[in-house]
Amino acid sequence: MLLPEGDLKAILEAALAEGGDFAEIFLERRRTTSISCEDNKIERVISGLEQGAGIRVIAGENTAYGYSNDLSRESLIQTAALVGKALKEQKRSAGRKGQISFHRPRPEVEFNIKKRPDQIPVAEKVALVERANAAARSVDGRITQVTIGYGDVIQEVTIANSEGVLVDDERVRCRFVVNAVASDGKVIQTGFESAGGHQGWELFEEVNPEEKARQAARRAVMMLEARPAPAGKMPVVMAGEAGGTMIHEACGHGLEADLVQKQLSVYAGKKGQKVASELITVIDDPTIPGKYGSFRFDDEGTPGQKTVLIENGILKEYMYDYLTARKEGRRSTGNGRRESYQDRPIPRMTNTYIAPGKDDPEAILRETKYGLLVKRMGGGQVNTTNGDFVFDVAEGYLIQDGKVGPAVRGATLTGNGPEVLKIIDRVGNDLGFALGTCGKDGQGVPVGDAQPTIRIPEMVVGGILDEEDKQ
């Protein structure tokens, strides 16, 4: 616990002294290690200690927020008073009366961190990075550069609010990334792989860093020989291993309650309506052990929970944090997340996925005469207001007579969330997870996303127009 209960109470009381009907303090102590290897050498080894507190006061729908990295009791009481005063200047409220008495909510899951990263000698972490570097470089003579990154973070948080919630939590995350560059003298291409989760050094019991490094290198080399992607409309098969960027962008963001309440989402006002093919069920779930978007408590102290967002095509639920839930007189779904003490919590995804269906993934491919096979997705973006989204294809192939054809590079898929979800006509029985950092309102948080193999009968592929590729 980062501050005694008595201090937390005093701070919350100071925050509410001028009125306001909710106060919260989020204390954080973050210890990080990061190692980067590039140009065949360990270039950076960085250790960090960062701590700070964010204080929030809410009156009605108005919020005042302040943060500081001075964690002394006096300084925090002073910050709390300033935040409370800032709110009062915006809007008076009756204020909240009565003593705060703390209770500790129970998490729905416990995560077992087997090997805390701070117990692993830095030399061992460096050795792993060096092994991965050597593995990537051994793949092909055309590999010209390899960057390996390793990072771990131990984030201790204490969250307390005027409704009596008091949570201490520790989040442990490890992450490993490989970026390989291949060049044949004319063309330069890249390959990327990553692994990570809400877990300790045991991550490397399930993930072989050398194999990941070789995969990234092989992809970079393969892309040298890939032809430019075709342009225009065509059927698209997304492999289960491709990751879940599409679902994250196509509907995930649009189901966040803040965007819904501001009428900034195409899914606003559509609870209970059919928004996707009945083959589609979409779930957000931070309680899956070890995934990158997993947690026991969200950043407001609400236990993480599994939320069915779309069930057999029917929109069931949005993702809420405390404030958006309060506006509707309901409970948070435990989706209140923030990048650090410097940020206000907002509704965010955790691990989001399309639930597996019944089809055999191989049959889906076999029964697709032509189109694009997406084997790996890259980053994406959505305009939630109209549902238009794009994402990048990191590894893609032409589909010719139901078989995997030549590799293509430089493809982007663009579509409209509701339109795409409605026309998905095949859903496989597999499921592949990927990890990422999701950006929203300038805040990045770790997320996981996944989907089974799916087929979209028609999507716009943004490539370089080439007559011979046209069907």
Place this chain on the structure above:
Amino acid sequence: MDYQALQKQYLDLATQVVEKAAGKGAVAEAYISAGESLSIEVRDQEVEALTTARDRGLGLRVIADGRVGFAYTTDFCPQAIDLCVEQALANARIAARDEHNCLPARYPEYPGLDLFDQEITATPVEEKIELVREIERQARAYDPRVKITESCTYNDSRYLVVIVNSQGIATAYHAAYCGASTFVVAVENEDSQTGFGLAYSLRYKNIDPAKIGREGAARAVRMLGAKRIATQRAPVVFDPYVATNFLGVIAPALTADAVQKGKSLFRGRVGQQVASPIINIVDDGRRADGIASAPFDGEGVPTQHTVLVDKGTLKGYLHNTYTAARDGVKSTGNGARGTFKTTPEVGTTNFYIEAGNRTPEEIIKEIPRGLYVTEVMGMHTANPISGDFSVGASGLWIENGELTRPVRGVAIAGNIIGLLENIDAVGNDLTFFGSTGAPTIRIAAMTISG
């Protein structure tokens, strides 16, 4: 905050930290940043959120036996500082040796820049709140179809930077900037379209709420009723905002770091034509009213005006102290430090394509059929190493030299070098969006996928 007093206090602290590390046989550099910030968000004329912050941190870089170690802390108590020194030294022992690792020596002088507008601090919060309200009022007044405010914000930041190293540098400056933006949605029938307006400046008086609000509204309204178009090849015009998005992809490739590591498409091309002869690309760390302007970079090296591409010819790359030592040249003052949490890498300051001499209207007038692109989506997925990009785009269709109907849901793709070579017109309307700026540019022909 009393920046003068704080500056003295932190110069002393940085000096002590450097001496501690140097006492253990390393060359050392302490970087401290400390600041205050304010952010105001208004919706429907109400202050939805107001954030005030105080923040500080110290980053310590040490070099021992040619090996770099780094550690940072926000806790300035003696034990935390000692731990930071120990960790930096320990990290250096595991890093690889590289003879080019070094710190800059003392400089005789730095450019005198006017970076601290008192008005930013002196203006009361109430007045800043009123400025944001005015942005929203202006946006709504522009057209009744502007019905939803996604956000209307004002923010400012006042900060102090201190650098001390064991080679004789001990320097500091304080600066401030402010900015405001709006994202509004225009609604008509079933269609919703978003538009934005924004401005950043070193001067409070340069933030014009009417301009920001009306621009956001105009951008949203003109996109109402946007439709897809069929796949085709046609001339494409990027408005300054879209052009700056592409410039963001070019920036990493112009750093010496990327070049030395074989990750730049500009590698080995100094002296060659890499863009159309009407293109000049500049990085200027001392530009007047540039929000990235500073007397020195993240290592204490003076900032400068660097021409990277001159009439389409590549002139050189951006350097920090390390990349300069490796190439045997002088640092261009581009040791960029976004935060105290990282070592100074190579990065841009105020980075822009120079203005041409034709108006955007003239440039559009010459196009029989083409696309005026006002927004791109997924720009962060472009690959700065290969130069390949493929992004979602929307904008306005050009027919007989006139902007006609709005277009959405198309994709444009290509390679950044091809794009640069294909530019056949540059506008006179250089506009900065934060620290990156560009004028309107026209690409002779591109594939538009619809």
